[in-house]
Amino acid sequence: MLLSQKNFEPKDVAESLLGAAGRPFLVNGVARRAEVGNHRDWILPRTPRPETAGLGAEARLILGEAWTRTGQLEHASVAAFARFTLELLAFGAPAELVARASAAMADETAHALSAFSLASVYAGRAIGPEPLPVADAVGACDLDEAIHTTFVEGCIGETVAALEASMARDHTSDRAVRAVLARIAEDEASHAELSFRFLQWALPRTATRPLERLTAVLDAAIERAAREADAAPAQPTIAEQLLAHGVLPEPRRSALRHSALRDVVAPCLHSLRDGHWQNRDLFGRLDSRAERVA
Ligand SMILES: [Fe+2]
Ligand SMILES: [Fe+2]
Numbered sequence: 001m002l003l004s005q006k007n008f009e010p011k012d013v014a015e016s017l018l019g020a021a022g023r024p025f026l027v028n029g030v031a032r033r034a035e036v037g038n039h040r041d042w043i044l045p046r047t048p049r050p051e052t053a054g055l056g057a058e059a060r061l062i063l064g065e066a067w068t069r070t071g072q073l074e075h076a077s078v079a080a081f082a083r084f085t086l087e088l089l090a091f092g093a094p095a096e097l098v099a100r101a102s103a104a105m106a107d108e109t110a111h112a113l114s115a116f117s118l119a120s121v122y123a124g125r126a127i128g129p130e131p132l133p134v135a136d137a138v139g140a141c142d143l144d145e146a147i148h149t150t151f152v153e154g155c156i157g158e159t160v161a162a163l164e165a166s167m168a169r170d171h172t173s174d175r176a177v178r179a180v181l182a183r184i185a186e187d188e189a190s191h192a193e194l195s196f197r198f199l200q201w202a203l204p205r206t207a208t209r210p211l212e213r214l215t216a217v218l219d220a221a222i223e224r225a226a227r228e229a230d231a232a233p234a235q236p237t238i239a240e241q242l243l244a245h246g247v248l249p250e251p252r253r254s255a256l257r258h259s260a261l262r263d264v265v266a267p268c269l270h271s272l273r274d275g276h277w278q279n280r281d282l283f284g285r286l287d288s289r290a291e292r293v294a
Pocket of ligand 2: 022077187191
């Protein structure tokens with residue numbers, strides 16, 4: 001069952017989305033992810049080795065948890081792209097979109113591997129995903145619902161993820177972590193662009209007017225992000241240490257999320273509505289936004 005079949009309101013979507021990072025795997029309006037366990041099979045053979053010698057127990061614990069959460073979200077993104085690929089085939093989408101969606105699954109798998117590998121180093125034990133619950137994830141492949149889900153998962157989720165990763169990359173002094181974040185930032189920007197490209201292809205093919213619904217979803221997300229930016233908690237005393245290993249302080253993340261929605265996603269949605277969206281609309285705004293919030 002998909003989002004609208006349960007009459008999810010825009011505020012519900014905003015709530016489920018903003019707790020996530022990257023492309024969430026939404027089922028019935030809720031972002032799903034796998035639990036984690038003591039597994040070695042999601043750790044890279046040549047694990048990225050961050051420099052942990054100067055880190056205390058508290059910093060290692062927080063970094064292990066933060067990178068585990070990133071691994072869970074990246075792992076869930078694989079499922080989101082698997083479903084998206086099936087939907088593209090069901091809609092008769094062009095090969096260009098199908099090829100990019102299946103390539104994105106490989107990207108997300110690589111992101112999850114890197115994140116679980118880093119998490120395992122910081123935690124000092126093997127961490128990997130348990131089985132992912134996928135029941136009810138694929139419905140009747142309705143184009144309006146796919147437009148809505150792609151906007152929420154891809155246009156919003158991956159735009160925010162691209163900006164977060166590029167900001168974290170620029171503030172990370174650890175070389176191994178920086179390399180992981182550099183790849184994630186580049187890939188998430190490409191995935192966000194793919195999502196807008198899908199909307200550009202799909203919007204003329206539906207008889208309904210989904211743009212009004214997308215605008216309502218975005219407005220609710222912007223409103224919530226603004227509230228969260230105002231109420232962001234104070235930074236812990238070890239925030240600089242965490243930042244050096246790729247974990248952004250919550251106040252910066254909140255401000256960045258708000259900016260990503262207002263200054264990147266909203267103008268791109270306007271361009272789509274006006275019928276002149278181009279990929280440089282997204283990439284140019286991502287670049288200038290990343291510079292301004294750095
Ligand atoms: Fe990713
Ligand atoms: Fe992604």
